[in-house]
Amino acid sequence: MIPIQMVDLKGQYKAIKEEINAAVLDCIESAAFINGPQVKSFKNNLERYLGVSSVIPCANGTDALQIALMALGLKPGDEVIVPAFTYVATAEVIGLLGLTPVMVDVDIDTFNTTAELIEAAITDKTRAIVPVHLFGQSVDMEPIIHLCEKQNIFIIEDNAQAIGSDYRFSDGKTQKTGTLGHIGCTSFYPSKNLGAYGDGGAIFTNDTALGKQLHMISSHGQSKRYYHDYIGVNSRLDSIQAAILDIKLSKLDEYIRARQFVAHYYDNNLVNIPAVKTPVCQHNSTHVYHQYTIKVPSDKRNKLQDFLKTKGIPSMIYYPVPLNEQKAFKHITKTNHSKLPVTKALCNTVISLPIHTEMDEEQLEYICKSIMTFFN
Numbered sequence: 001m002i003p004i005q006m007v008d009l010k011g012q013y014k015a016i017k018e019e020i021n022a023a024v025l026d027c028i029e030s031a032a033f034i035n036g037p038q039v040k041s042f043k044n045n046l047e048r049y050l051g052v053s054s055v056i057p058c059a060n061g062t063d064a065l066q067i068a069l070m071a072l073g074l075k076p077g078d079e080v081i082v083p084a085f086t087y088v089a090t091a092e093v094i095g096l097l098g099l100t101p102v103m104v105d106v107d108i109d110t111f112n113t114t115a116e117l118i119e120a121a122i123t124d125k126t127r128a129i130v131p132v133h134l135f136g137q138s139v140d141m142e143p144i145i146h147l148c149e150k151q152n153i154f155i156i157e158d159n160a161q162a163i164g165s166d167y168r169f170s171d172g173k174t175q176k177t178g179t180l181g182h183i184g185c186t187s188f189y190p191s192k193n194l195g196a197y198g199d200g201g202a203i204f205t206n207d208t209a210l211g212k213q214l215h216m217i218s219s220h221g222q223s224k225r226y227y228h229d230y231i232g233v234n235s236r237l238d239s240i241q242a243a244i245l246d247i248k249l250s251k252l253d254e255y256i257r258a259r260q261f262v263a264h265y266y267d268n269n270l271v272n273i274p275a276v277k278t279p280v281c282q283h284n285s286t287h288v289y290h291q292y293t294i295k296v297p298s299d300k301r302n303k304l305q306d307f308l309k310t311k312g313i314p315s316m317i318y319y320p321v322p323l324n325e326q327k328a329f330k331h332i333t334k335t336n337h338s339k340l341p342v343t344k345a346l347c348n349t350v351i352s353l354p355i356h357t358e359m360d361e362e363q364l365e366y367i368c369k370s371i372m373t374f375f376n
């Protein structure tokens with residue numbers, strides 16, 4: 001059996017090696033390392049794939065979130081609502097800009113926050129919310145969109161884990177996650193579903209004027225060379241990464257299907273273990289399974305992880321600590337700490353299993369059998 005990894009980037013590269021090598025060499029030979037034609041091509045292809053009018057490539061997903069917030073003209077003390085059960089970057093940029101992160105709980109089944117939880121946290125200082133499409137499926141956006149329209153609140157989607165996922169509205173219309181709010185953000189960190197060979201990120205919007213402004217902020221607030229209208233940042237996707245991402249974008253749907261195959265294998269083989277709760281799919285979102293995260297009793301979780309390790313099976317805890325309890329946030333977040341019971345419980349019960357595009361049935365059978373052995 002091939003050794004099991006959380007993500008197999010080497011195996012994925014092997015399958016597309018010639019195409020990638022040629023594109024990278026091409027880029028090096030042309031020496032257009034910054035803003036080369038590869039960046040434009042990737043931007044255009046991603047716009048087409050997502051069905052969005054503007055994609056602004058940038059240096060990483062954290063920058064994407066920061067630039068998105070910078071474009072909204074918020075003042076220190078303005079409140080931005082985020083789930084407490086997410087990666088730190090989502091909330092970090094809020095603190096970095098002197099804004100107040102207000103952390104909300106998530107749904108126990110989908111791991112995502114909801115319109116009800118957000119509504120309960122809205123105050124007269126709330127200016128924006130950052131829903132996170134965690135682990136690869138969409139937040140139930142329609143009620144959130146209605147809520148934010150009524151209250152004049154910006155929506156910035158953190159789509160770092162769900163690129164390629166489709167959300168279905170009640171009228172049957174489907175739309176890609178990241179294009180549902182005012183601004184969407186994603187990361188091309190190597191292990192993400194659309195991963196570069198280094199850092200990368202992008203910002204999406206359907207508002208052309210906002211798209212221009214986002215682009216300017218990502219490029220020193222520059223309207224034309226050496227004319228600066230805003231205080232911005234320097235955040236670019238380099239040409240080599242864009243060339244790689246352009247090739248991988250053409251395979252994204254295939255990669256998503258490979259992940260779904262793995263997830264369905266786990267679903268079918270773990271469903272009969274009473275102590276294991278397999279992930280719940282929402283009826284109105286496709287799941288692109290950035291992570292396959294199960295829940296087990298809290299007194300068994302770490303023991304299961306140790307046991308799997310002895311079997312040569314890696315696993316990860318996403319995430320072990322609620323963000324509102326992190327040292328960095330304790331004093332800046334306006335959160336009633338006792339009010340996030342689901343986040344707290346999830347931090348003690350979740351465990352993410354290996355999932356990637358190169359997994360085979362032999363590995364999957366071995367992992368499922370090992371989990372069964374542990375619970376027997």
Ligand SMILES: *Cc1c(COP(=O)(O)O)cnc(C)c1O
Nearest residue numbers: 060061062087089090160187189
């Ligand atoms: C990966 C990730 C980010 C940050 O992306 P980087 O490219 O590493 O800066 C932000 N939010 C979520 C939910 C992520 O998973």
